[in-house]
Amino acid sequence: DAGITQSPRYKITETGRQVTLMCHQTWSHSYMFWYRQDLGHGLRLIYYSAAADITDKGEVPDGYVVSRSKTENFPLTLESATRSQTSVYFCASTRGGNYGYTFGSGTRLTVV
Amino acid sequence: DQQVKQNSPSLSVQEGRISILNCDYTNSMFDYFLWYKKYPAEGPTFLISISSIKDKNEDGRFTVFLNKSAKHLSLHIVPSQPGDSAVYFCAASGGQNFVFGPGTRLSVLP
Numbered sequence: 001d002a003g004i005t006q007s008p009r010y011k012i013t014e015t016g017r018q019v020t021l022m023c024h025q026t027w028s029h030s031y032m033f034w035y036r037q038d039l040g041h042g043l044r045l046i047y048y049s050a051a052a053d054i055t056d057k058g059e060v061p062d063g064y065v066v067s068r069s070k071t072e073n074f075p076l077t078l079e080s081a082t083r084s085q086t087s088v089y090f091c092a093s094t095r096g097g098n099y100g101y102t103f104g105s106g107t108r109l110t111v112v
Numbered sequence: 113d114q115q116v117k118q119n120s121p122s123l124s125v126q127e128g129r130i131s132i133l134n135c136d137y138t139n140s141m142f143d144y145f146l147w148y149k150k151y152p153a154e155g156p157t158f159l160i161s162i163s164s165i166k167d168k169n170e171d172g173r174f175t176v177f178l179n180k181s182a183k184h185l186s187l188h189i190v191p192s193q194p195g196d197s198a199v200y201f202c203a204a205s206g207g208q209n210f211v212f213g214p215g216t217r218l219s220v221l222p
Contacts, residue, residue: 033209040121042201042214043156058209090155098144098163101210103155 006091006104013081013111021076021107023091031094032074033058033101034066036087043090049074050096081111115139116204118213125220131189133216135202138183142204142211147176147187150199150215159200160187192220 004025013019025032034046045058047066055066063085065077074093078085088108092101117136125131135145143164148156162169162176162185169176175188189196197220203210 035212040214042118043212045209045211048209092155098161098205100146100148100158100161101156103148103157105155106153 004091004093004102004104006089006107008107009105011107011109013078013109015082015111016080019078019081019109021078021089021091021109023074023076023104025072025074025091025093025102027093027095027102028071029093029095029102030071031096032068033092033094034064034074034076035090035092036060036085037090037106038087046076046089078109081109083111085109086111113138114214115142116202116211116213118200118202118216120216121214122217122219125192125218127194127220127222128191131187131192131196131218131220133187133189133200133202133218135185135187135213136183137185137204139204139206139211140183141206143207144205145176145178145185146203146205146210147174148201148203148212149196150201156201189218192218194220194222196220 007022033048035043049055049068091104094101146161147159150156178185199215202213
């Protein structure tokens with residue numbers, strides 16, 4: 001199916017564990033993004049990528065790692081999860097310029 | 113410091129009336145603006161956009177107004193419907209990534 005998909009939808013993990021959130025898009029959009037949504041903060045940019053093998057930090061990158069070996073995939077890894085990383089994570093993509101972003105359905109991550 | 117502000121965390125409106133959601137920005141380089149709507153357990157979806165060369169853009173029940181001198185934009189929904197109940201995000205761009213506001217939760221009461 002065409003679109004942008006995130007997996008898993010829900011994840012519970014323990015403090016200190018590594019966890020990877022997956023994002024896959026089928027449009028061959030150049031740009032992909034990871035946001036976290038927290039009450040009172042809205043959507044905050046974690047990392048973004050302008051193309052395969054090109055990534056850059058957003059507003060809140062600490063504790064996260066990304067990679068983009070293929071255009072269609074943009075995984076987000078929490079190297080050592082902390083409770084403050086409990087959040088809803090959204091992946092988005094766009095062809096660039098002033099084209100709006102298309103968002104995935106989100107991953108709700110709980111760190112206990 | 114937030115570059116895009118939505119100072120009303122929530123808004124309640126009666127069905128059939130007008131909903132007005134406000135957004136302020138601080139970066140004068142922003143020249144393109146978007147509104148997104150988000151339902152619970154779903155990703156945000158694009159609603160309407162406006163370029164800085166315009167001061168109004170209309171799409172059905174949704175109209176966005178831009179006041180560049182005041183660095184202010186607003187989203188009008190007329191008439192409001194219960195299905196419009198959602199969180200609305202304002203986003204702004206100056207040619208790079210879009211910066212999102214914190215959102216306003218709209219509740220349309222039947």
